[in-house]
Amino acid sequence: MKSRSATDTGEPALTTDAREALEGAGISRRDFLKGSGALIVTFSVAPRVAGAPAQPSPLVLGAARDRVDSWIAVTEDGRVTAYTGKSELGQGLFTAQMQLIAEELVVPISRVTLVQCDTAITPDQGTTSGSQSHPENFNHSNLAQAAATAREALFRLASARLGLPVDQLTARDGTISATTDPARRVGYGELVGGRKFDIPLDERATRRPRSAWTVLGTSVPRAEIPAMVTGQFEFVHTVRVPGMLHGQVIRPPEVGAKLTGVDEGSVRGMAGLVKVVVKKDFVGVVAEKPWQAIQVARRLKTTWTSGVGLPDQAGIAEYLRKQESRDSLVVDSKDVDATITGAAAEVKATYFYPYQVHGSMGTSCAVADVQRDRATIWSATQATHPLRHTVAAVLGLPPENVRVIFRLGSGCYGVNGADTVSYDAALLSQAVGKPVRVQLLRKDEMAWENFGIAYVVDQRVGLDAEGNILAWDYEAWTPTLGGRPGYRTPGNVITGSLVGFEPEEFTPLTPAPEPTGRLRNRSNAAPPYVAGCVGGQCGGTGIVKSERVLTHTVRSPFWTGSLRSPARLQNTFAHECFMDELAARAKADPVAYRLRHLSDPRLREALAAVAKAANWDSRPSPRTDGRRTGIAAGRGVACVLYEGENGYSAMVAEVEVDQDTGATTVKRMVVSIDCGPISNPNGLKNQVEGGALQGASRALLEEMTWDDTKVTSIDWRTLKTWSLASAVPAIESVLIDRPDAEANGAGETSITVAAAAIANAIFDATGVRLRQAPFTPERVKAALAARPVT
Amino acid sequence: MSAISLTVNGRSYTVDVDPATPLLYVLSDELQLRGPKFGCGLAQCGACTVIVRGQAIRSCVTPVRTVAGADITTVEGLGTIDHPHPLQRAFIEEQAAQCGFCLNGVILNAKAFLDRNPKATDEQIERAMAGVLCRCFANVRMLRAIKRYAREMGA
Numbered sequence: 001m002k003s004r005s006a007t008d009t010g011e012p013a014l015t016t017d018a019r020e021a022l023e024g025a026g027i028s029r030r031d032f033l034k035g036s037g038a039l040i041v042t043f044s045v046a047p048r049v050a051g052a053p054a055q056p057s058p059l060v061l062g063a064a065r066d067r068v069d070s071w072i073a074v075t076e077d078g079r080v081t082a083y084t085g086k087s088e089l090g091q092g093l094f095t096a097q098m099q100l101i102a103e104e105l106v107v108p109i110s111r112v113t114l115v116q117c118d119t120a121i122t123p124d125q126g127t128t129s130g131s132q133s134h135p136e137n138f139n140h141s142n143l144a145q146a147a148a149t150a151r152e153a154l155f156r157l158a159s160a161r162l163g164l165p166v167d168q169l170t171a172r173d174g175t176i177s178a179t180t181d182p183a184r185r186v187g188y189g190e191l192v193g194g195r196k197f198d199i200p201l202d203e204r205a206t207r208r209p210r211s212a213w214t215v216l217g218t219s220v221p222r223a224e225i226p227a228m229v230t231g232q233f234e235f236v237h238t239v240r241v242p243g244m245l246h247g248q249v250i251r252p253p254e255v256g257a258k259l260t261g262v263d264e265g266s267v268r269g270m271a272g273l274v275k276v277v278v279k280k281d282f283v284g285v286v287a288e289k290p291w292q293a294i295q296v297a298r299r300l301k302t303t304w305t306s307g308v309g310l311p312d313q314a315g316i317a318e319y320l321r322k323q324e325s326r327d328s329l330v331v332d333s334k335d336v337d338a339t340i341t342g343a344a345a346e347v348k349a350t351y352f353y354p355y356q357v358h359g360s361m362g363t364s365c366a367v368a369d370v371q372r373d374r375a376t377i378w379s380a381t382q383a384t385h386p387l388r389h390t391v392a393a394v395l396g397l398p399p400e401n402v403r404v405i406f407r408l409g410s411g412c413y414g415v416n417g418a419d420t421v422s423y424d425a426a427l428l429s430q431a432v433g434k435p436v437r438v439q440l441l442r443k444d445e446m447a448w449e450n451f452g453i454a455y456v457v458d459q460r461v462g463l464d465a466e467g468n469i470l471a472w473d474y475e476a477w478t479p480t481l482g483g484r485p486g487y488r489t490p491g492n493v494i495t496g497s498l499v500g501f502e503p504e505e506f507t508p509l510t511p512a513p514e515p516t517g518r519l520r521n522r523s524n525a526a527p528p529y530v531a532g533c534v535g536g537q538c539g540g541t542g543i544v545k546s547e548r549v550l551t552h553t554v555r556s557p558f559w560t561g562s563l564r565s566p567a568r569l570q571n572t573f574a575h576e577c578f579m580d581e582l583a584a585r586a587k588a589d590p591v592a593y594r595l596r597h598l599s600d601p602r603l604r605e606a607l608a609a610v611a612k613a614a615n616w617d618s619r620p621s622p623r624t625d626g627r628r629t630g631i632a633a634g635r636g637v638a639c640v641l642y643e644g645e646n647g648y649s650a651m652v653a654e655v656e657v658d659q660d661t662g663a664t665t666v667k668r669m670v671v672s673i674d675c676g677p678i679s680n681p682n683g684l685k686n687q688v689e690g691g692a693l694q695g696a697s698r699a700l701l702e703e704m705t706w707d708d709t710k711v712t713s714i715d716w717r718t719l720k721t722w723s724l725a726s727a728v729p730a731i732e733s734v735l736i737d738r739p740d741a742e743a744n745g746a747g748e749t750s751i752t753v754a755a756a757a758i759a760n761a762i763f764d765a766t767g768v769r770l771r772q773a774p775f776t777p778e779r780v781k782a783a784l785a786a787r788p789v790t
Numbered sequence: 791m792s793a794i795s796l797t798v799n800g801r802s803y804t805v806d807v808d809p810a811t812p813l814l815y816v817l818s819d820e821l822q823l824r825g826p827k828f829g830c831g832l833a834q835c836g837a838c839t840v841i842v843r844g845q846a847i848r849s850c851v852t853p854v855r856t857v858a859g860a861d862i863t864t865v866e867g868l869g870t871i872d873h874p875h876p877l878q879r880a881f882i883e884e885q886a887a888q889c890g891f892c893l894n895g896v897i898l899n900a901k902a903f904l905d906r907n908p909k910a911t912d913e914q915i916e917r918a919m920a921g922v923l924c925r926c927f928a929n930v931r932m933l934r935a936i937k938r939y940a941r942e943m944g945a
Contacts, residue, residue: 228887362829690926725920725922
């Protein structure tokens with residue numbers, strides 16, 4: 001009906017994107033298959049089996065990242081097709097990359113086609129994660145550099161054609177003309193259309209300067225939104241392949257339980273049942289229709305051993321401290337103990353951040369078409385190329401026979417179930433020899449995802465008589481188990497583990513090796529206020545030179561993974577709350593006190609800019625009106641240089657705390673952000689707003705929970721989150737454009753500072769310091785009740 | 791299995807399914823519509839919302855037999871990419887989306903509410919969105935888009 005799958009034409013399969021790109025480029029499928037034209041890839045065509053859908057056989061011919069043709073093709077009509085290995089995830093990257101190509105090649109955006117993340121077509125750029133897409137593709141390598149190289153190549157060709165030196169030529173709308181005589185002109189299509197550039201990326205090729213930008217740097221609307229709001233957009237959830245069946249999985253009832261039996265008789269004869277699939281501890285069912293698959297999965301009787309048992313949730317912080325650990329040292333000036341001993345005062349505090357849940361709005365989904373020796377997977381993975389290798393391992397196929405095609409999923413915020421469900425669909429499709437779609441049930445998504453990590457942080461400083469920091473000692477414990485599968489480790493997620501793959505090995509290591517080379521900030525373990533001196537070079541953002549930063553990573557009882565701003569958020573919560581405590585102790589204004597300890601000019605400016613925009617009430621915290629009942633209002637601040645090098649943000653949060661109920665309402669959030677040159681201002685604002693609110697929801701409400709055998713936060717009743725009816729704050733963004741700086745990450749900075757800014761605002765309002773998130777009404781009320789009587 | 795007749799976005803369909811099947815699966819699998827989505831299957835998030843008899847309902851928990859013969863509107867039934875409904879247009883103009891998965895539920899809940907309450911205050915609009923989630927937290931823009939449409943409608 002509305003199928004747009006790759007195999008619905010009965011011809012050798014192409015993705016919708018690829019086909020549209022080809023057709024839009026005026027290249028016929030026939031030419032494509034002959035390997036002619038501007039194309040960079042071809043497919044070998046497997047012999048057709050009667051009645052079976054054709055299978056693409058990917059055979060990448062030169063998607064090497066150092067060749068311009070891997071990234072850019074210009075067709076005879078002058079259209080530009082670009083290929084990227086960084087995907088849209090809801091962050092607006094697809095449109096921003098379209099802008100980049102239009103800008104560098106000086107063509108209208110309407111004449112750009114972008115193909116994203118398909119292992120048969122696009123360059124391998126690893127994983128779209130870690131706020132790395134803006135730095136990787138918008139600076140001086142990869143997509144941006146390929147586009148700049150292509151533009152310069154076009155200028156050289158035009159110079160030869162028009163008999164004029166390059167510096168007397170001007171590009172406009174896909175045409176290059178003599179600057180003084182626009183009638184002397186030649187179009188890109190005439191210069192290179194239908195042929196390859198056949199040149200390497202030129203590291204000397206010059207990006208168009210920020211001052212010349214007309215497309216990049218402007219608020220081009222997101223390309224997907226019109227189709228999304230009208231229900232036309234193809235998510236991975238709406239990929240339909242002819243003959244597709246539907247699968248469901250049966251996960252263990254307890255963490256660590258092993259399968260002891262499957263009673264297939266319990267579902268025999270059920271409507272639509274195609275097959276019960278068992279492989280080691282993996283159990284799944286395939287049925288003709290999705291609802292049938294759910295019914296069968298519910299009815300299927302399986303037996304399991306007991307689980308491994310889980311530590312008491314209330315004692316998780318102490319549990320983490322007691323485990324064998326792998327230690328890493330970010331900095332150690334060797335004088336911290338002596339400095340603190342000799343200081344006027346020593347201050348200590350411990351912070352705890354809980355395990356949290358990605359909780360994608362739509363549960364994870366994938367479609368797999370696995371035939372005898374080859375497979376095609378439609379997946380919302382953040383890592384198409386790595387996933388190709390791990391799917392191949394799970395299926396026992398060579399990686400070159402696996403094609404992974406990206407389709408946007410529900411916002412993932414990190415390692416949701418996108419990879420694991422790709423394995424689920426692949427295993428079930430392999431078992432039945434037909435395409436299978438799997439969309440997880442809510443409980444299976446939320447009980448078995450790779451959770452955001454808990455953190456226990458002990459902070460300790462030595463202060464001088466004025467309250468200035470002389471030495472900072474940080475020691476943290478954080479759990480790990482699994483994570484992104486990468487190219488080699490399918491056992492890092494539940495399905496890979498169930499079929500027998502091991503998660504990444506955990507090797508204890510104590511003591512930590514001495515840090516060498518330049519400062520590696522290790523997910524903001526280093527506080528913003530230390531100098532970060534390693535080997536005589538100081539790479540930190542602060543001035544405190546007596547410094548020790550030690551992290552103990554321990555084995556987690558649960559799967560863990562990168563949840564938006566992984567570890568950076570948790571560390572920033574601990575640093576920025578502790579800094580607030582120190583400012584209060586020194587009776588100093590929290591902004592001024594921070595500025596006293598910061599050396600990095602851009603971080604100082606981000607902080608100053610947000611204070612100015614928020615009309616910051618400069619005074620020490622807490623407020624001193626002394627009322628202990630009713631509504632108390634306060635403001636708090638926090639700042640970060642993400643990962644110590646990848647984007648600046650500062651936030652002022654204004655809250656009201658109901659001292660009778662403990663309920664916190666965030667009234668206003670003002671957020672500054674500096675990510676270098678801004679590619680799309682409105683898109684950046686959207687990221688700042690979403691990050692701030694998601695950070696607030698996580699800070700105030702969200703906590704993954706478990707009992708003695710299993711995870712118990714498995715739906716939207718057992719995991720609290722804000723709905724659209726919740727009282728969300730007004731948000732103001734302060735965008736700091738840096739035309740001459742490198743492009744930095746932008747998607748994870750505002751969320752990083754939210755919990756600390758809110759906790760500091762609660763302190764300002766009430767005098768109560770919350771050192772454990774989330775700041776639920778119960779927790780706030782208990783802390784209020786424990787206030788000393790004055 | 792039994793034959794059930796449905797009217798979806800003004801078109802008539804007859805499907806042969808288990809009458810207990812939730813409407814969502816019929817819309818997304820049998821009719822291959824892309825608008826209504828499975829978010830939780832528990833009527834907790836709104837992603838599966840459709841409008842039946844003027845009410846926004848959660849199609850993931852609505853047996854198809856209970857809506858046989860009724861007029862069902864999905865988000866596809868409001869407008870098209872070239873001619874979006876004014877509410878859809880407001881979302882485009884406000885760029886009120888991130889991943890976009892929740893949009894179906896957000897738009898249809900707002901539509902059903904404002905159809906019945908065209909003069910709703912901002913506060914009433916916000917209250918009406920209870921039980922509708924956006925995990926990217928594009929809340930501010932979405933509420934702005936809905937209120938913009940409400941104002942345009944009232945003007």
